[in-house]
Amino acid sequence: MVSTTRSRTTRQRLVKTLDKLCSEIVREREKCERCGNTEGLHCHHIFSRSYKAVRWDFINLLCVCKGCHFWIHLHPNLANEFYRNHMGEDVYYEILGIAQAGRKWQLYELEELIVKLNTYSEN
Numbered sequence: 001m002v003s004t005t006r007s008r009t010t011r012q013r014l015v016k017t018l019d020k021l022c023s024e025i026v027r028e029r030e031k032c033e034r035c036g037n038t039e040g041l042h043c044h045h046i047f048s049r050s051y052k053a054v055r056w057d058f059i060n061l062l063c064v065c066k067g068c069h070f071w072i073h074l075h076p077n078l079a080n081e082f083y084r085n086h087m088g089e090d091v092y093y094e095i096l097g098i099a100q101a102g103r104k105w106q107l108y109e110l111e112e113l114i115v116k117l118n119t120y121s122e123n
Contacts, residue, residue, distance in 0.1 A: 010107060011110070014107065014110040014111060015110070017114055018055075018056050018110060018113060018114060018117070019049070019055075019056075021114065021117040022043060022056050022058075022061060022117065023042075023043035025058070025117065026043040026058070026061045026062070026063045027041045027042070027043055027063055029063040030063075031063065032063060032064050032065035032068050033064060033086065034062075034064055034065075034068040034071075034072075034086075035065060035067070035068055037065035037068070038065075039065065040066035040067075041063055041064070041065055041066075042063075042065070042066060042069045043061055043062075043063065044061065044062045044063075044069055044072060045060055045061060046060050046061070046062060046083050046087075046095065047060055047095065047099040051099035051102075052102065052103050052104070052105060053099055053103035054095055054098055054099045056113060056117075057095070057098075059091065059095055060095055060099070062086075
């Protein structure tokens with residue numbers, strides 16, 4: 001039982017670290033990808049964080065301002081149209097397919113991704 005609890009805690013810590021790293025890297029884009037605003041930037045997942053396969057995929061992440069983030073959640077149909085125009089229909093549906101296929105990340109894969117993102121953010 002102890003190893004299961006320890007494993008769950010480790011996974012939660014790794015997931016939290018990855019979420020934070022991705023958010024920081026995306027916000028380094030320095031402007032909203034919808035309106036160009038440079039203040040109050042957020043990291044937005046096109047396909048929800050619950051889709052583990054694309055949760056930390058930068059193609060699935062947008063840098064948006066607070067206002068656009070609110071707009072996206074208020075108008076999901078218009079937001080989907082924006083995504084398809086922004087990234088292209090082919091990429092949108094490719095990412096959707098990956099998201100829907102699902103993925104179970106192993107602990108060592110999460111750790112490797114943290115190392116990769118730390119290297120990316122240092123450059």
